[in-house]
Amino acid sequence: MVQTSAPKDTENLGHKRVLAIALPIVVSNATVPILGAVDTGVIGQMGEAAPIGAVGIGAIILTSIYWIFGFLRMGTVGLVSQALGQNDRDEMDALLSRVLMIGLASGFMLILLQIPIFALAFMVSPASNEVESLARDYMVIRVFSAPAMISLYGLTGWLIAQERTRGVLVIQLWMNGLNIGLNFLFVLEFGWGIQGVASASLIAEWTGFALAVWLCRDGFRSGAWKVWGRVFEKTRLVRMALVNSDILVRSVLLQAAFVSFLFLGGDLGDVPLAANQILLQFIYITSYALDGFAFAAETLVGQAMGAKNRARVRRSAYLTSLWGGIIVMCLAAFFWLGGQALVDLMATSEDVREEASKYVPWMIAAPVLGAAAWMLDGIFIGATRSADMRNMMAVSFVVYLACLTILLPAFGNHGLWASLILFFVARGVTLGLRYPALERAVA
Secondary structure: OOOOOOOHHHOOOOHHHHHHHHHHHHHHHHOHHHHHHHHHHHHHOOOOHHHHHHHHHHHHHHHHHHHHHHHHHHHHHHHHHHHHHOOOHHHHHHHHHHHHHHHHHHHHHHHHOHHHHHHHHHHHOOOOHHHHHHHHHHHHHHHHHHHHHHHHHHHHHHHHHOOOHHHHHHHHHHHHHHHHHHHHHHHHHOOOHHHHHHHHHHHHHHHHHHHHHHHOHHHHOOOHHHOHHHHOOHHHHHHHHHHHHHHHHHHHHHHHHHHHHHHHHHHOOHHHHHHHHHHHHHHHHHHHHHHHHHHHHHHHHHHHHHOOOHHHHHHHHHHHHHHHHHHHHHHHHHHHHHHHHHHHHHOOOHHHHHHHHOOHHHHHHHHHHHHHHHHHHHHHHHOOOHHHHHHHHHHHHHHHHHHHHHHHHHHOHHHHHHHHHHHHHHHHHHHHHHHHHHHHOOO
């Protein structure tokens, strides 16, 4: 039955609450590049180039495949936060069962289909025979963590919706810390090489999944999670499917924009391609920093939507966007003052440094011009306005293609970067135009 205790959304909504949700996510994101650096550094001790490339390409392929299922986190945050706002604990627990079933089933399907999936991946991203062989050695081990990793999207979404982002931080710290420790043990002590790195990730990811399930244990206490009539209720399943499918389409278009950006940069030559790879790290830094506040928007807007409180929807959107704005201004200032130093740190080639320095002004502009896109994504996810997200992303993608058609031939790499930044702007403008409809939908 529906619970009667007061939902968290009735508490005071202020800056402290926004920061309590956002900051653990920002810290959690900051640990992600550390693990990648350790993976590379440990395997680099083998003294050969091929294993480094193999771990890199194998990790990218698997991460890209898992990323497709990111809709499970976003959709779960919106649906669970709204159930919390409605004070419907039974639905929250039923959603926990649904996301676990989707995550585990999808992961086991990837394991079964790994041979054709990997073959297709190497067709898209070919490598030398040695690197491809080693990458397959890595991937055939690590792919067995697919059920855990995909399920983690849903479990972390379930926690985020309840403002339990410290739990998400604990999961990330545990997984990365154990992975790093096992890397040193398996590769440097046992000499397992590529298989050691893959085994370390496999163990860390499954234990991270187990920890996430434990942190979600309150969802299993009432027994509502196994009331199958509720879990498989047609209306709720259809709604969940629609939300997730819309977000999936939106995410595929977003990924298509970034992939096309990388491919088109490669056509400009090796030096511009390398410079763009360095400069994309500025975009990733911005994304990592804003994620926490976008997640806060997902949670707080979702709870307010569930409670049908229009004033709280507006205040949630305002406060989270205010902090997002503060963060991007700080990032823009940091990139302005230290952008060249960051480029010099990440690149040793003078040609690449010189090329990248030409585009640092775009990096200064990117956080400011892209902030609305990041924050409105969070607001619309919380409101489960997934059709708007899908449609506005489609419009923005068309704008991006039009910009590429006009600007790339005329201005080269500057035109490429201008097209990407205008893509961010288009996402922010189009979603902003749909925001009044979001507020009208509250009642």
